[in-house]
Structures are given as C-alpha cells and as structure tokens.
Amino acid sequence: MKDIDALLQEHHLDRQEIEELLQQNEKMNAIKLVFDKTGIGLKNSKDLVEAIQRKETHFTEDNSSSNSNVSVKTFNKNGQLTVKLKLNNQPEKVVFPSDPDWAEVKRVMGDKPELLAYEKEYLENPTKFQSQKNTLFIEDEGSRKWKVVLLAAVFTIVIIYLIYSNS
Numbered sequence: 001m002k003d004i005d006a007l008l009q010e011h012h013l014d015r016q017e018i019e020e021l022l023q024q025n026e027k028m029n030a031i032k033l034v035f036d037k038t039g040i041g042l043k044n045s046k047d048l049v050e051a052i053q054r055k056e057t058h059f060t061e062d063n064s065s066s067n068s069n070v071s072v073k074t075f076n077k078n079g080q081l082t083v084k085l086k087l088n089n090q091p092e093k094v095v096f097p098s099d100p101d102w103a104e105v106k107r108v109m110g111d112k113p114e115l116l117a118y119e120k121e122y123l124e125n126p127t128k129f130q131s132q133k134n135t136l137f138i139e140d141e142g143s144r145k146w147k148v149v150l151l152a153a154v155f156t157i158v159i160i161y162l163i164y165s166n167s
Contacts (some may be wrong), residue, residue: 001058004051011038022053050110072108081118096129097122
C-alpha cells in the first residue's frame with residue numbers, strides 16, 4: 001500500500017491538477033496524465049485516479065498477472081438489475097453486495113451510477129432481494145452441453161420407438 005501523495009510527488013504530479021480534471025469530467029485525461037508520468041500501467045493509473053476521486057490517502061498497486069480472466073456483466077430485467085461475475089475458469093455466478101466477491105465487481109465496474117444505486121438499494125433492504133436469490137441457479141457451458149446431449153438422446157429414443165412400434 002502506497003501513500004498517494006508520496007507516489008504523486010515521486011513522479012512530479014500534482015494531486016490538485018488531477019482533482020481539477022476530475023471536477024471538469026475529464027477522467028480519461030487524468031488517467032492519461034498519470035499513465036504517461038508514472039509508468040505504473042493503465043489499470044493502476046485508472047485505480048489511482050479513482051482513489052483520488054474517492055478522496056483516499058492510500059493506493060494499492062495491482063501487481064497480479066494480466067492473465068487473470070475476470071468479467072462482470074449487468075443486465076436489467078423488469079426493472080431489476082442483476083450482476084454476474086466470472087472469475088478465471090470458474091462458472092459465471094450472480095453476485096450481490098453482501099457476497100465476498102462484490103469487491104471484485106466494484107474493482108472492475110468502478111463507480112458506475114447504476115451499480116452504486118443497486119448497492120445502496122440492496123444494503124437498505126436486503127430482504128427485497130431474497131426471492132431473487134432463492135430462484136437463481138448457476139449455469140455454466142458444461143451444463144448447457146449436457147442438456148443438448150440429453151435432448152438428442154431423448155429425440156433418438158422417440159424415433160426408435162416410433163420405427164419399431166409401426167413394424
């Protein structure tokens with residue numbers, strides 16, 4: 001964990017300049033400025049700018065391998081937001097703000113307004129989401145393949161039955 005002001009000073013960057021860019025809705029330019037001057041990588045530059053935006057004093061550099069495969073999907077069905085997370089080779093799963101993996105969702109998605117509103121609504125009334133939790137199931141590609149194989153087997157049995165029943 002690094003002190004943000006010390007890191008900025010080390011690279012001759014002014015926190016106030018970055019904050020001004022953020023106030024002017026120039027987040028991309030702030031990230032580019034940090035990226036160009038520090039050499040800490042695009043992801044770390046984005047994370048650092050977002051830490052400054054949140055008025056944090058410390059920043060943790062992500063030195064994990066770039067081979068990690070993380071994806072977050074959100075979709076809105078009947079006015080209800082659903083957040084799905086896929087980590088590396090694990091099956092995709094629905095994630096709620098009370099789940100341990102929510103921090104990963106926040107890291108990937110950042111401060112998107114719809115995500116923040118969803119999190120706030122969930123934390124204010126988690127029982128509202130209980131029925132959604134109870135009806136969820138995780139489906140990975142392997143289970144879809146088995147469904148196709150099972151359907152093909154049933155179809156084959158029906159055809160064989162019809163052929164032999166007419167004989």
